[in-house]
Amino acid sequence: DGGITQSPKYLFRKEGQNVTLSCEQNLNHDAMYWYRQDPGQGLRLIYYSQIVNDFQKGDIAEGYSVSREKKESFPLTVTSAQKNPTAFYLCASSVNSGNDHGQFFGPGTRLTVL
Amino acid sequence: GEDVEQSLFLSVREGDSSVINCTYTDSSSTYLYWYKQEPGAGLQLLTYIFSNMDMKQDQRLTVLLNKKDKHLSLRIADTQTGDSAIYFCAESIHRDDKIIFGKGTRLHILP
DSSP states (O other): OEEEEOOOSSEEOOOOEEEEEEEOOSSSSSOOOOOOOOSSOOOOOOEEETTEEEEEOTTTTEEEEEEOOOBBBOOEEETTTOOOEEEEEEEEEEEESSSSSOOOOOEEEEEEEE | OEEEOOEEEEETTTSEEEHHHHHHHHOOOEEEEEEEOOOTSSSSEEEEETTTTTTEEEEEEEEETTTTTEEEEEEEOOGGGGEEEEEEEEEESSSTSSEEEOOEEEEEEEE
16 A cells, blocks of 8 residues: 555654654655644645755744655654744655646644643 | 635535635646645545646536636535545645645534
């Protein structure tokens, strides 16, 4: 079965700690994305990567970092510099050719900072 | 700039049709999408339409596009309790561009 997996589903972190959220896809998609979702605010783009070893900042990149060393993987690190990290984090991927359109999403990770 | 607007809430009786509306500002938008999000889950792509189309139908779903008014709608026929979710309208200019999402419309089904 092809798809996008995110782990863990729930994550708790103490204030001041860095934490890394995992995102893996076996869809052979070129592009991958990280979004943050807060109640009533829709989705906000954190970082995206259209190709391995390259990524760009989205609208709210401050306090976050990413890497794209493999096509299948796009981990997101929430650093202690992120002022308000408690949110629902969604990873997505898309293919830039063929018949597929749109982004396909993982199940999300809910991060709570204590 | 790019913006996608949609109303935040919609209540519909079970069995009726639901119509969720969306407006966008970028006339260059080429791809328009509808996503569904159930509680605690990721977004599921329901359907998409190209800007050179007026309508697309897929089973109970009908998408209408008025490009002149930059208005997109999603009609769900025979609304069921399983349709209760948040529906996001989204647009992009190019296929590999980042997608701009609306804030979502929460669809509530009345018995």
